[in-house]
Amino acid sequence: MTLFDYSHILTDTVDKLSDNNSYRGLFHQHKDGEPLPSGKALEEIIDLSRAILFPGYFGKSNINSQNINYHIGVNLERLFELLTEQIQAGLCFGVENNGMETKDEPCRDTAARLASELIRRLPEIRSILATDVEAAYYGDPAATCFGEIICCYPIIRAITNYRIAHELYTLNVPLIPRIITEMAHSETGIDIHPGATIGHHFTIDHGTGVVIGATCIIGNNVKLYQGVTLGAKSFPMDENGNPIKGIPRHPILEDDVVVYSNATILGRITIGKGATIGGNIWVTESVPAGARIVQRK
CATH class of the missing domain: 1.10.3130.10 (serine acetyltransferase, domain 1)
Structure with missing residues (x-):
C-alpha cells in the first residue's frame, strides 16, 4: 500500500502564503531590537x-x-x-x-x-x-x-x-x-476608545455591550446603562473615496446626563445638561438641556 505524498501540497501552500501579494498589508517586518x-x-x-x-x-x-x-x-x-x-x-x-x-x-x-x-x-x-x-x-x-x-x-x-x-x-x-x-x-x-474624553463621577450600570467612540466628549456625573452606543453616522469621504479620519464624529454628553439601556446616539450632536435618554431608541439630533426623550406609546 502506497501512502499519499502530501509534500507537494505543503510546498505549494508555503509558496502561496509567502508571496508578497498575499500578505500585503498583513505583514509586520520585525527589526532587530524592535519587537511589537x-x-x-x-x-x-x-x-x-x-x-x-x-x-x-x-x-x-x-x-x-x-x-x-x-x-x-x-x-x-x-x-x-x-x-x-x-x-x-x-x-x-x-x-x-x-x-x-x-x-x-x-x-x-x-x-x-x-x-x-x-x-x-x-x-x-x-x-x-x-x-x-x-x-x-x-x-x-x-x-x-x-x-x-x-x-x-x-x-x-x-x-x-x-x-x-x-x-x-x-x-x-x-x-x-x-x-x-x-x-x-x-x-x-465595555468598549471605550482611549481617545474619548470622560469627566469625573462616571459610571455604567451592568455595562455589557456599551460602545463609546473615539471623539466622544462626556461630562461629569454621567450614567449609562448596558447596551448604549455613542457612535458615528456614515463617514465623510475624500475625493478618492477614502474615509476622512480625525474629525469629530461622536456625541457630546454634557453634565448629569442619563442614558438608559440599548439607546443609540449617533453623530456629532449634543445631549444637553441633565437630559434623560430612554431605552431602545435612536437619537441623531441634539437634545436640549433637561429634556426627557422616550419612546412614543
Missing part, C-alpha cells in the same frame, strides 16, 4: 496599575498601612520598567507604520520619559477613579459598599483601563492605548 508590544507584558502593566490604584483589592492581599509604602514602591519600579519597554516598542511600531522618516528614532530615553510622566499622573488617575467608584455605589441601590464596587463591578475594571490608556493616548504613544482598552473590552464587554 507584548500582550502578556501589557496585562502585567494593568495588573500592577490596579494594585497600585486600589491597594488590597488587586495584587497582594497582605498589604496594610504599615507596609503599603513598600508594596507600592516595588510595584512602581516594576511598572516603570515594563512601561518603558512597551512604550519603546509602541513608538517603534508607530514610526514604521506611519511612514515617518525622522532623525529622532524612538529610543529608550524617550520611552522612559513618557513612562515616568504616566507614573507622575497616577495620583490624579486614582482621584478621579475614586469618583467613579462613588458614582457606581450611589447609582446602584443593590450595592452594599465601595469594596463590592471595586471587586465586582465591570465598570471599575473598564474605566481603570480607559483612564490609563487615555493618558498614554494624550502622550501620543501609538498602539498601546488601544490594546489596553481592548483588553478591558474582552474582559467586561
Whole structure:
C-alpha cells in the first residue's frame, strides 16, 4: 500500500502564503531590537496599575498601612520598567507604520520619559477613579459598599483601563492605548476608545455591550446603562473615496446626563445638561438641556 505524498501540497501552500501579494498589508517586518508590544507584558502593566490604584483589592492581599509604602514602591519600579519597554516598542511600531522618516528614532530615553510622566499622573488617575467608584455605589441601590464596587463591578475594571490608556493616548504613544482598552473590552464587554474624553463621577450600570467612540466628549456625573452606543453616522469621504479620519464624529454628553439601556446616539450632536435618554431608541439630533426623550406609546 502506497501512502499519499502530501509534500507537494505543503510546498505549494508555503509558496502561496509567502508571496508578497498575499500578505500585503498583513505583514509586520520585525527589526532587530524592535519587537511589537507584548500582550502578556501589557496585562502585567494593568495588573500592577490596579494594585497600585486600589491597594488590597488587586495584587497582594497582605498589604496594610504599615507596609503599603513598600508594596507600592516595588510595584512602581516594576511598572516603570515594563512601561518603558512597551512604550519603546509602541513608538517603534508607530514610526514604521506611519511612514515617518525622522532623525529622532524612538529610543529608550524617550520611552522612559513618557513612562515616568504616566507614573507622575497616577495620583490624579486614582482621584478621579475614586469618583467613579462613588458614582457606581450611589447609582446602584443593590450595592452594599465601595469594596463590592471595586471587586465586582465591570465598570471599575473598564474605566481603570480607559483612564490609563487615555493618558498614554494624550502622550501620543501609538498602539498601546488601544490594546489596553481592548483588553478591558474582552474582559467586561465595555468598549471605550482611549481617545474619548470622560469627566469625573462616571459610571455604567451592568455595562455589557456599551460602545463609546473615539471623539466622544462626556461630562461629569454621567450614567449609562448596558447596551448604549455613542457612535458615528456614515463617514465623510475624500475625493478618492477614502474615509476622512480625525474629525469629530461622536456625541457630546454634557453634565448629569442619563442614558438608559440599548439607546443609540449617533453623530456629532449634543445631549444637553441633565437630559434623560430612554431605552431602545435612536437619537441623531441634539437634545436640549433637561429634556426627557422616550419612546412614543
